Amino acid sequence: MSTDTGPAVQELLPTQAWGLLESSPNAVLIDVRTMAEWSFVGKPDLSNLSRAVITIEWLRYPDMSVNPRFVEEMNEALGDSKPSQILFICRSGARSMSAALAVQASLAGDTLCPDLFNVTEGFEGDLDPKKHRGGLNGWKAHGLPWRQS
Structure with missing residues (x-):
């Protein structure tokens, strides 16, 4: 559904996101984390779907400032x-x-906007009681495909 500010941003759990990616060959996944996170933590793996994740930093490491070219870089990608x-x-x-x-x-x-979705829980999810990520919820905790470089 569109509004005056553009298409609504809908939310999906990681398993719902995977289901949408499986069923829609024109859907793309953009990982907005930092290069350090992609390298050291890993990233979703869409190779089973014959696709790759698009990686564009929203906040630039190390100062975590907003990437002013984010939309432009997305369009280029x-x-x-x-x-x-x-x-x-x-x-x-x-x-x-x-x-x-x-x-x-x-x-x-x-008027020809794609549907926009935020993957709630993200790749690593929330902190567990021991202050660790990756086991409570999120892409990895749901057992969805991912890889580490």
């Missing part, structure tokens, strides 16, 4: 492809929502 859905993921779902809202604002007035 997409090239001529016109995804039907764009899913955004980060560590726990906050940065990815901010990135999705920035894309939403950039699409205001566009």
Whole structure:
């Protein structure tokens, strides 16, 4: 559903995001975490779907400033492809929502907008009682495909 500010940003759990990626060949997943996170923590693996995750930092490491070229870099990464859905993921779902809202604002007035989704819980999920991520919820905890470089 579109509004004056662009398409609504919907939320999906990681398993729902995987289901959407499986069923929609035009859907793309954009990981907005930092290069350090992709390298040391890992990232979703879409190779079983014959696709790759698009990686674009929303907040730039190490100062964690907003990437002013995020939307431009996303458009460059997409090239001529016109995804039907764009899913955004980060560590726990906050940065990815901010990135999705920035894309939403950039699409205001566009009548051929893709559906936008934030992956709640993110890649690593929330902190558990021992202050660790990756076991309580999130992409990894749900047993979805991922790899570490």
